[in-house]
Amino acid sequence: xxxxxxxxxxxxxxxxxxxxVVLGIGFGILLRDAGYGLPWAFAMAVAIYAGSMQYVGVGxxxxxxGIITALLTTVMVNARHLxxxxxxxxxxxDAGKYKPYLIFALTDETYSxxxxxxxxxxxxxxxxxxxxxxxxxxYWITGCILGSLLGSVLPFPSTGIEFSMTALFIASFTEQWxxxxxxxxxxxxxxxxxxxxxxxxxERFLIPAMLLxxxxxxxxxxxxxxxxx
Amino acid sequence: MNTHAALLxxxxxxxxxxxRFLPFLVFRKQTPPYIAYLGKVLPAAIIGxxxxxxxxxxxxxxxxxxxxxxxxxxxxxxxxxxxxxxLLSILGGTxxxxxxxxxxxxx
Numbered sequence: 001x002x003x004x005x006x007x008x009x010x011x012x013x014x015x016x017x018x019x020x021v022v023l024g025i026g027f028g029i030l031l032r033d034a035g036y037g038l039p040w041a042f043a044m045a046v047a048i049y050a051g052s053m054q055y056v057g058v059g060x061x062x063x064x065x066g067i068i069t070a071l072l073t074t075v076m077v078n079a080r081h082l083x084x085x086x087x088x089x090x091x092x093x094d095a096g097k098y099k100p101y102l103i104f105a106l107t108d109e110t111y112s113x114x115x116x117x118x119x120x121x122x123x124x125x126x127x128x129x130x131x132x133x134x135x136x137x138x139y140w141i142t143g144c145i146l147g148s149l150l151g152s153v154l155p156f157p158s159t160g161i162e163f164s165m166t167a168l169f170i171a172s173f174t175e176q177w178x179x180x181x182x183x184x185x186x187x188x189x190x191x192x193x194x195x196x197x198x199x200x201x202x203e204r205f206l207i208p209a210m211l212l213x214x215x216x217x218x219x220x221x222x223x224x225x226x227x228x229x
Numbered sequence: 230m231n232t233h234a235a236l237l238x239x240x241x242x243x244x245x246x247x248x249r250f251l252p253f254l255v256f257r258k259q260t261p262p263y264i265a266y267l268g269k270v271l272p273a274a275i276i277g278x279x280x281x282x283x284x285x286x287x288x289x290x291x292x293x294x295x296x297x298x299x300x301x302x303x304x305x306x307x308x309x310x311x312x313x314x315x316l317l318s319i320l321g322g323t324x325x326x327x328x329x330x331x332x333x334x335x336x
Contacts, residue, residue: 015314018320019319022319022323043238057241070240071244074248079248080278083268084272084275086256086268087272089264090260099253103250103253108276115272157331159331160323160326160331161323164322166302167305167322169283170280171318176276178309178313186277189276189277190281206278209281213271213275218267221266224266
C-alpha cells in the first residue's frame with residue numbers, strides 16, 4: 001500500500017520536476033558566476049528552499065549586502081508565503097510528525113499542487129502530501145547542484161534561462177484562470193501590482209502591492225463570498 | 230567574506246522559515262473567518278502579483294520594447310491553454326525566450 005502512495009505522490013510531483021530542475025540549474029549557474037560554488041548552492045537549496053528568494057539572494061551575496069538589507073529583502077520577497085500558510089492551516093492541522101516539514105517546504109509550486117486538498121488515499125493523506133513536498137525539494141536540490149557543476153560548460157548558451165521562473169508563474173496563472181469561474185481575485189492581484197509598479201518603481205512596489213491586494217480583496221469580501229458558494 | 234556570506238544565507242533561511250511557520254503558530258487554535266476568506270482568495274491574486282514581479286525589470290521604452298517577454302509570455306499562455314501541461318508550457322516558453330534573446334532580438 002505504501003509503495004502505491006509513493007508512486008502516486010511521484011506522479012503528482014512530476015509536472016514540477018522539469019520546472020525545478022531548469023530553475024535550479026539557472027540558479028546554480030548564476031551563483032557560480034557570482035563566485036559561490038557547489039557547497040553554497042547545496043546549502044541554499046536545502047535551507048532556504050525558495051526559488052525567487054534564492055535568485056534574489058545571489059544578488060545579495062554578490063553585492064555583499066548587509067544583514068538588515070538581507071532580512072528586509074527576504075521579508076518582502078517571501079511575504080506571500082504568509083498567505084500560502086494561512087490557507088493551508090486547516091489542511092495541515094492534524095499532520096502530526098509530517099507537519100513541520102510540510103510547512104517548511106510550502107513553495108509556490110508545492111502549494112499549487114496540494115492546495116485543492118485532494119488526495120488519492122484519505123488514510124495516508126499526510127504521508128502523500130509529505131512525499132509530494134519532498135520530491136519537489138529533491139528536484140530543486142538536484143537542479144541547483146547540476147547548475148553549479150555544469151556552469152559554463154553547459155552544452156548550450158544559457159542567456160535567457162531565467163525566464164523559466166516567469167514561465168512557471170504565467171503557467172500557474174493560466175491554470176488557475178482556467179480552473180476558477182471568478183477571476184476577480186486574479187485580476188486584483190495583476191492590476192494592483194501593476195499599479196504599484198508604476199507608482200513606486202521596481203525596487204519597492206512589492207509591499208504596497210500586497211497591502212493594496214489585501215485591501216481590495218477585503219472590500220470585495222461580501223461579493224466574492226456570495227459568488228464562491 | 231565567507232563568514233558574512235554564510236550569515237546572509239542563514240538570515241535568508243531563518244526569515245523564510247519564520248514567514249512560513251508564523252500563521253500556523255498564530256492561528257493554532259482556530260482560524261478567524263476573515264483569515265479563512267483571505268486564505269481562499271489570496272492565492273490567485275498572489276500568482277498574478279508574481280507574474281508582474283518577474284517582469285518588473287522589462288524595459289518597454291527602449292528596443293526591443295519587451296517583445297521577447299511578450300511573445301514568450303503569450304506562448305506560455307497559449308501552450309498551457311492548449312495542453313494544460315505545466316512541463317510543456319514552462320519548457321516551451323523558456324526555449325522560445327532563449328531563442329528570441331539570443332538569436333532574434335540581439336541588441
